[in-house]
Amino acid sequence: MHLKYSLYTLSLFAFFPQIWSRDTSSEPKDVYVALGSSVELPCVDGRNGEISEWRINGSFLVSSPALRLHNTSLDDQGVYTCHDSNGEIVETVRLQLGYPPSLPDVHCWSPSYPLKALCSWSLPQDPILPTHYISTYRLRDDVCSCQRQSEQDRQCVLEELDLFSNVPYLVNITAVNALGSASRVLPVIFEDIVKPDPPVNVKVTALPGKKLHVQWAPPPTWPDPVNFPLKYKVQFRWGNANADSIMGPIESESMVRSGVMPGRTYHIRVSVMDHLGHGQSSEWSDTVNITLPRS
Ligand SMILES: *[C@@H]1O[C@H](CO)[C@@H](O)[C@H](O)[C@H]1NC(C)=O
Ligand SMILES: *[C@@H]1O[C@H](CO)[C@@H](O)[C@H](O)[C@H]1NC(C)=O
Ligand SMILES: *[C@@H]1O[C@H](CO)[C@@H](O)[C@H](O)[C@H]1NC(C)=O
Ligand SMILES: *[C@@H]1O[C@H](CO)[C@@H](O)[C@H](O)[C@H]1NC(C)=O
DSSP, X not given: OOOOOOOOOOOTTOSSOOEEOOOSSSSOEEEEEEXXXXXXXXXXXXXXXXXXXXXXXXXXXXXXXXXXXXXXXXXXXXXXXXEETTSOEEEEEEEEEEOOOOOOEEEEEEXXXXXXXXXXXXXXXOOOSXXXXXXXXXXXXXXXEOBOSXXXXXXXXXXXXXXXXXSOEEEEEEEEETTEEEEEEEEEOGGGGBOOOOOEEEEEEEEXXXXXXXXXXXXXTSSOTTTSOEEEEEEEEETTTTEEEEEEEESSSEEEEEOOOTTOEEEEEEEEEETTOOSOOOOOOOOEEEEOOOO
């Protein structure tokens, strides 16, 4: 005999929404419940209404047609079966506990202006349950999907953005699971989120006459640095007191610093910014150290 597809009564004690998925197959029914809330698992006997007991993972739990759990914790997860007086299974429920998604923290930046931008996100609280994401961005009425490499990826790519738009793009990252969804909508002006990756291949050599020659390469993710110029800053640190000095901004990919002290160790790193000053400087490159011989 087929059970009628129906939504069961949810517990009035629930602090959070609960979602039931129920079908007529003998597969376990997944029931998702918010941690800490209460849940009632009803059992309807298709034959004569004689319910004998509920079992958890096969062990006896209670003699009652309805099973009530209060203040649920992860220890309550498992496979619950409801049995008739002959011991036959009437109902199988897989109880899964977790939280509805919290509002995602979203961060967007462009290491390759003006070609594309990236957004990445995280959830402040682990929802425990399987959670997926919908990522879109739009300018006025044009909605685009923000592409990800895989479903699990928490980073997406925005392409073919309008430059110097006077209205922001609206990036919408929505987290969805069986208990609910949460959308963060972040307004983004392309020029404001420019942030190159750090310069690479920093090399330092000592030159005669108390000089250091520093050279580096532009970040590989930046589009052709000739067409989209960059400006660099070079930091020199020495001694225990973290004395430092910063040279730049300069547009070339090398520089000479004079007046360095024999016997001293210098720690050198480079950062880079869009030539027109859009957005932010990169993080610092790797540090290169050089100890000058005592003369
Ligand atoms: C619910 O359970 C947690 C521990 O699992 C406990 O700290 C809390 O006090 C309980 N709340 C209520 C209302 O019983
Ligand atoms: C039931 O079994 C599952 C899987 O082995 C286990 O994670 C869970 O803690 C068990 N639940 C109870 C209440 O024993
Ligand atoms: C964000 O995206 C979700 C999922 O596509 C959608 O339901 C929601 O309406 C969007 N919010 C805004 C403000 O566009
Ligand atoms: C350079 O010196 C810094 C500070 O002493 C150290 O943390 C870093 O590992 C050194 N780098 C290399 C490449 O040796």
